[in-house]
Amino acid sequence: MLIKNAKLLDGRIVNIKVEGERISCIGDCRGDEVIDAENKLVIPPYFNMHFHLDSAFTSVMNISGTLWEGIRVWQEIRGKLTEDEVYRNAITAVKLMVAYGTLWIRTHVDVTEKSLKLLRAIKKVKEDMKDVAEIQITAFPQDGIYTDKGNDEILRKAIEEGADNVGLIPHNEITREDGVKSIKFAFELAREYNKDVDGHIDETDDPNSRFLEVLAKETINNSWEGRVTAGHVTAMHSWDPAYRFRILPTVSRAGITVVPNPLINAVLQGRLEGYPKRRGNAPIKEMMKFNVNVALGHDCIMDPWYPLGSGNMLQVLFVAIHMDQLTGAEELLNSINLITFNSAKAWRVKNYGIKEGNDANLLITNADDVIDLLRFMEPPKFVIKKGKIIAKDGKYVLFNGKWEEVKRKP
Incomplete structure (x- = not known):
């Protein structure tokens, strides 16, 4: 050719x-x-560094528009989904993403649905789509690792049954102590099975949610630099500037990639306040000033958290540019790295x-x-x-x- x-x-x-x-x-x-x-x-081609293939096209309305209602709705419907439904929906989503130029997709699969039928369905999607897309599966404890007895062991089982990355969601644990404990457990599994860590971290407007600092410390303590991804981190937009100034160099030192999801967090965040509303996006420009690697995720298509979505990573980048005001000449030209080269670095793709x-x-x-x-x-x-x-x-x-x-x- x-x-x-x-x-x-x-x-x-x-x-x-x-x-x-x-x-x-x-x-x-x-x-x-x-x-x-x-x-x-x-x-x-593009990367989608954060997605949920298991919930794609479930199309259940979220009345309040909050993250928390989305989680509750998902808890109600996930048990009713069949493997065939999840497979069909996910195949449609992957084909859409490929048509729009995405060849690498990292998907989170809810393993607190304890039968692991969601994992089985997405493993089949990964195998059947391997000629057109590279898919990584993160075993994601949506409800938390220590919120229900046995969630820690089902997470381990998901890794043993073929998930590529260890997931976590410390801000959804009942106490901060459990959140810290969940991060330590994720690294125990990562080291035991030689897996990357890929977490939902600080996806909240609460300025007191500061699990990114724990993630950075555990990354360094476990010598897991370059193998950890922190999704969302929306609390960062509510953190005091002095705190961001202190913690972001440590995040950079740990080699953590932060993955904002601008489409979804633009509509989920700020729901409990009047005006002005917070932007709902980890501050990309500020992170880049501290040499933190930043890549983007699409997150959802037509599910309990987001009623829209086309699979087009340029749409994700377009919204990120507006939310973080990346409209300077150099900023615009370099923004393409957020869905290409920065993602390749996080994925550790060779020959890209x-x-x-x-x-x-x-x-x-x-x-x-x-x-x-x-x-x-x-x-x-x-x-x-x-x-x-x-x-x-x-x-x-x-x-x-x-x-x-x-x-x-x-």
Whole structure:
């Protein structure tokens, strides 16, 4: 395959030759099977660093709009879902994300549904979609590890049955002491089974929720630097500036990646107050000033926490830019890293990016540059995974060797 007239992120117009699964040449290359990029932007594919495939398309209304009602509603419906329903909904969500250019998806699966049927369904999705997307499963104790007897052991069982990462939710434990204990237990499991830690951390407006500091300390104590992700951390927008100034260098030292989820937290946070309302987003610019790695997650599609969602990571980035005012010229251009290179660092993906010898994972877009990519948020013309076209025009995905039209709902 030869992709000619491709515009790279640095502005160069080049030809890109793909042989097998690898990029073999960038520059004045020659080849037979030609795709003309027409001087449009060609970039590496996107990551979705935080998602819930098990709840996708459950479409139950949250009247108060709060995180806590969403959890209660989910507790009511999860036991009624069948594995087939969860599988069908999740497959639809993955195909949507792939059509919009996402090839890496980290999903949390609720393992406090003690039958582990949700985990079984998503494990099957991971296997069946492996040719079009890389999926990691985080064993997520939605109700907390110490809120109900046996949750700690079911978390262990989920890891033994094939989950990729150890999850936690310390702010949902009954006491701060239990929250701290849950973090320590997560690291015990991570070390025992050689897994990364991927937690929901401080997803609240409460300025007294400060579990990120405990997570950072345990990361350093366990020498787990670069292997820990903190999702949401919305309490950070309510922390005193002096406290953020003190703790963020430690978060950076621990190599923790913080994953804001701007679509969902923009509507969940600030529900218990009048005006002005807090933004509901961990402060991206401030974290980057302290060299904290920041990546973004889509979080939800049409579930008890969020009634919308299309699977488009450009939409996630668009909202993050507005919420954190990343509208300076350099800020806009560099913001693409929040769904590409920063995520690749957190995932520890090798051979990522458009370089000779790297895996041929590419998006051929309709945009002249990053600004137009963000303005219009269009799906790529072509999604290429390891040298093979797997999606076109946001409408078609290659699945099980056949092209099929992407459904917007199951």
